[in-house]
Amino acid sequence: MIDPILVLMNGGLRLDDQPALAAAERAGVPVIPVYILDDAVHGEWKPGAASRWWLMKSLEALGRSFEAIGSRLILRAGGTVHMVEALLEATGAKSVFMLRGYSPAARWTEAALHDMCKVRGVTCRRFAGSLLLEPEQVATGAGTPYTVFTPFWRRCRELIEDIEPTPAPLRLRAPEVWPESADMAELNLAPKPAFWADPIAASWVPGENGGRLMLDRFVADVMAGYQRTRDLPGQEGTSRLSPYLAFGEISVRRVWRRCRAFATAFETAESGAAAYLREIGWREFATHLLFHFPDLPEQPLRDQFKAFPWRQGPGDALTEWQKGLTGFPIVDAGMRELWQTGWMHNRVRMIVASFLVKDLLWHWRDGAAWFWDTLVDADLANNTMGWQWVAGCGPDAAPYFRIFNPVTQGEKFDPKGTYVREFVPELADLPDEYIHKPFEAPALVLKAAGVTLGGNYPKPMVDRRLSRERALAALGSIKKN
Numbered sequence: 001m002i003d004p005i006l007v008l009m010n011g012g013l014r015l016d017d018q019p020a021l022a023a024a025e026r027a028g029v030p031v032i033p034v035y036i037l038d039d040a041v042h043g044e045w046k047p048g049a050a051s052r053w054w055l056m057k058s059l060e061a062l063g064r065s066f067e068a069i070g071s072r073l074i075l076r077a078g079g080t081v082h083m084v085e086a087l088l089e090a091t092g093a094k095s096v097f098m099l100r101g102y103s104p105a106a107r108w109t110e111a112a113l114h115d116m117c118k119v120r121g122v123t124c125r126r127f128a129g130s131l132l133l134e135p136e137q138v139a140t141g142a143g144t145p146y147t148v149f150t151p152f153w154r155r156c157r158e159l160i161e162d163i164e165p166t167p168a169p170l171r172l173r174a175p176e177v178w179p180e181s182a183d184m185a186e187l188n189l190a191p192k193p194a195f196w197a198d199p200i201a202a203s204w205v206p207g208e209n210g211g212r213l214m215l216d217r218f219v220a221d222v223m224a225g226y227q228r229t230r231d232l233p234g235q236e237g238t239s240r241l242s243p244y245l246a247f248g249e250i251s252v253r254r255v256w257r258r259c260r261a262f263a264t265a266f267e268t269a270e271s272g273a274a275a276y277l278r279e280i281g282w283r284e285f286a287t288h289l290l291f292h293f294p295d296l297p298e299q300p301l302r303d304q305f306k307a308f309p310w311r312q313g314p315g316d317a318l319t320e321w322q323k324g325l326t327g328f329p330i331v332d333a334g335m336r337e338l339w340q341t342g343w344m345h346n347r348v349r350m351i352v353a354s355f356l357v358k359d360l361l362w363h364w365r366d367g368a369a370w371f372w373d374t375l376v377d378a379d380l381a382n383n384t385m386g387w388q389w390v391a392g393c394g395p396d397a398a399p400y401f402r403i404f405n406p407v408t409q410g411e412k413f414d415p416k417g418t419y420v421r422e423f424v425p426e427l428a429d430l431p432d433e434y435i436h437k438p439f440e441a442p443a444l445v446l447k448a449a450g451v452t453l454g455g456n457y458p459k460p461m462v463d464r465r466l467s468r469e470r471a472l473a474a475l476g477s478i479k480k481n
């Protein structure tokens with residue numbers, strides 16, 4: 001019997017440009033692809049409800065892709081090391097291949113697997129494949145990690161060489177006997193109640209094929225104008241690739257390659273591709289930061305913010321924000337888009353986050369936890385950096401005193417109220433002039449639009465002049481420390 005290779009698929013749920021899988025295929029021996037759901041190792045950052053739904057659909061899709069090339073996806077739930085040991089026993093495999101991860105849980109798991117394999121005399125290899133550059137490759141002249149984005153990205157652009165993604169295997173050699181696989185139900189990923197995810201399912205096609213179609217759509221219809229449309233939540237002006245990137249259903253190296261090809265073919269549109277690659281750069285930045293500062297999900301990068309007088313824990317204000325009942329239309333539209341579709345536009349993420357941490361003075365970690373549970377693209381590095389950026393306590397963050405005004409932000413980026421009208425339908429008949437500030441509309445205008453403040457739409461939950469002053473006073477209190 002030829003010893004098979006176990007390939008852990010956790011780091012990248014795809015066949016295309018999956019270096020661990022490609023290396024196993026090249027070895028010419030039977031390959032056993034495995035996915036292990038190890039909730040315990042992630043602690044409070046185990047996949048949230050929306051991510052669990054996505055993961056279930058994605059694993060189903062991946063299973064079908066493996067079957068199409070004569071293989072199978074073996075599922076297991078439990079501690080990764082224990083599960084891999086059991087699979088080594090059951091299959092006689094002498095090698096374990098995997099993609100490298102950067103979160104504290106992934107790094108802990110890799111180290112533990114490595115130790116276990118060493119003791120058993122099994123080869124344990126990890127492959128880079130989720131980033132354009134590895135964290136060890138990008139350092140300042142002093143050898144320290146970059147904590148400011150612009151010089152970080154400049155350095156990355158110098159270092160990134162021509163990237164040639166590896167194509168998906170056409171056929172994988174099967175083992176003589178397949179090990180047992182858990183049923184999908186044993187992974188406990190399905191939403192409860194089941195219909196909870198129906199609106200999310202109407203918005204997305206999880207899995208590698210869905211990601212490829214999304215990239216095709218973006219390159220064909222959106223990329224050229226991305227720089228202009230990326231801040232407009234009422235348009236399909238971004239790639240919506242974030243969940244596919246978060247689950248590794250599309251390779252960032254494949255995305256890079258397509259962008260470069262586009263820029264070369266349509267030189268006048270280079271700015272769209274370059275602006276897009278810069279956003280991909282923010283993803284690299286966030287992941288490198290999480291690698292270098294593994295306690296970022298819990299602790300602010302700027303120490304002085306440890307003393308900030310945040311409000312914390314459950315509370316009515318937090319619930320109103322979560323439900324999209326703040327009385328500020330762009331904030332409510334964003335929070336309802338998140339609940340209904342599992343995704344929110346980046347501009348609106350910044351507005352709703354600013355409202356929570358500055359106008360409500362609520363702890364950014366409570367906001368991050370809500371996003372974690374409801375986003376289909378929940379990504380520990382991006383989510384942590386996004387929240388710390390808005391709260392002003394993170395790397396290269398927006399200064400705390402810069403407080404987004406939800407009315408002027410709405411008027412600037414959603415001038416006709418297209419976005420608000422879609423997600424806050426009770427305001428749909430308001431004229432453009434008042435769509436972002438119904439609380440300033442004359443009684444007759446409200447009546448004509450069928451809006452009753454405090455009735456079918458809430459009155460503003462804060463007086464923004466006062467909440468702004470309160471936020472600045474809170475900032476003053478930590479500056480004295």
Ligand SMILES: Cc1cc2nc3c(=O)[nH]c(=O)nc-3n(C[C@H](O)[C@H](O)[C@H](O)COP(=O)(O)OP(=O)(O)OC[C@H]3O[C@@H](n4cnc5c(N)ncnc54)[C@H](O)[C@@H]3O)c2cc1C
Nearest residue numbers: 238239240241242279280282283346377378379382383386
């Ligand atoms: C408070 C807050 C929380 C966030 N939480 C997450 C999260 O959990 N997961 C997540 O993927 N993104 C998060 N982001 C970043 C960003 O909002 C999303 O990546 C983006 O909206 C996804 O939509 P898209 O794929 O259409 O983006 P595009 O504009 O098409 O960008 C392409 C890709 O670049 C990356 N990217 C874009 N903007 C950022 C950014 N600011 N930081 C890091 N990477 C970026 C993403 O991978 C994205 O898919 C957060 C931002 C904020 C302000």
